[in-house]
Amino acid sequence: METKIFKKEEIPEAVTLLKAGKLVAFPTETVYGLGALATNEKAVKGVYEAKGRPSDNPLIVTVSDEKMMSRFVDQVPEKAKKLIKHFWPGPLTIILFVKKDSLPTAVTGGLPTAAFRCPNDELTHELISKLGDPIVGPSANTSTKPSPTTAQHVYHDLNGKIAGIIDNGPTEIGLESTIVDLSVDQPIVLRPGEITPQEIAQVLGQEVLMNKGTTQTKGIPKAPGMKYRHYAPSAPVYIVDKEEDFQKIPQGPNIGVAALNPVLAKINSDNKFNLGDSIDEAAHNLFGALRFFDNENHIHEIYVQGFSKGNISAAYMNRLNKSAAGHHFLAK
The missing domain is CATH 3.40.50.11030 (Threonylcarbamoyl-AMP synthase, C-terminal domain)
Incomplete structure (x- = not known):
């Protein structure tokens, strides 16, 4: 299978592939993500296979807006609404409790929570809006390797393993999004990013903790990048x-x-x-x-x-x- 590079005018073709259960990489302001229809468990399992990623590592659910996210969560708490209003679309991922069986186990890792993100990228927003459903969005690289910041990086790692890559040039930020856990009483940043705990605390009006270890439930990490080796080239x-x-x-x-x-x-x-x-x-x-x-x-x-x-x-x-x-x- 030859992996196709898509431009803006070819977004409808990428949508068709995703609906058919295929994998399509997409741009964000942070790094390129590897997309599959989040409600299609077989497609999501294909993401793990393409990346060589451990299957107990939960995946971020990438949405077009709060309305799409609300279809899957028990409720959108006031804290989440404040952060969404201030930081979305943007490099902030929010962990919330989800409705039972609303997302496949391959997405949640079997946890009662999921991580949601609305990236600030025109092409990806168009992609998800036309699709009408969320897509998973782990970094579009071979597992453990440095995350991709260009379509060419994705092609290098995943050519022949995925159907396509939407090319919107180099990413703006270059590091993955901040992940904040709102499923606990006191918000905690599980993965730092461009948006700092201090900025989140200012919006929420309360202290935000910074995770120092690996937050896990029954050995399953609550967010990507917390359990396994990451970002490593072959040389030390x-x-x-x-x-x-x-x-x-x-x-x-x-x-x-x-x-x-x-x-x-x-x-x-x-x-x-x-x-x-x-x-x-x-x-x-x-x-x-x-x-x-x-x-x-x-x-x-x-x-x-x-x-x-x-x-x-x-x-x-x-x-x-x-x-x-x-x-x-x-x-x-």
Whole structure:
């Protein structure tokens, strides 16, 4: 099966494929997602197969608006309504209790909750609106590999495994959405993203916690990306926490370095990836850097700049720590 690249005028064809139970990747402002009709269990199971993803990892339900979401949840609490009004469409995913048997077990992982998201992308909004039903939306990559931020990344991983990819160019943010759990008394962010716990707390008027471990029910994670290895290229990744320590990392033709432009200017290396001039640009470019070095077979180690300041630093470090399996470079 050859995977087709769809443009805006071909959205109706993508809708037809989804209705038929096929898989179509779609753009969002964060990363590209892998779509299947959320109410079709066989189609959803095909997502796990295409990605090589563990089947106890729940999937995000991608909707066109609050009205579509309300068909599946017991009730839309006031907290959710406030966040939806303020942040949707946008990079915020909300976990709520769902109506019994309204979604397949393959979507919920057997939990009484599901995660809902309304992305800010014109083509994807048109896709779901024309479809009339939600689609699941995990990142459109091979499981454990860096998430895709271009249609070409998706094609690299999933060509021949899915029916099509809707191409809307590079994503704007480059890191997956923030996930907030509203199925508990005190809201808790399970996965950091561009929208911070502080911003959510300001809208809700109450403290929002930040998850420090893996929130699970009977061993099943409540949100994607909490249980298994993620975002990892084949070569080991090491986090460099201090700019000056880049002068002390190993040298050689098999070493890859990803850092901000001012840091790279001081490094003598043939294998550099420019993350940009700020933490926000670095967040946008992180997955691209990891994929770049993953495609360079001669790279045996990758050293990536870490950050402790900036609104998106928590989200950036969350992804980088997972890709590096928590390994930080210790300068001697």
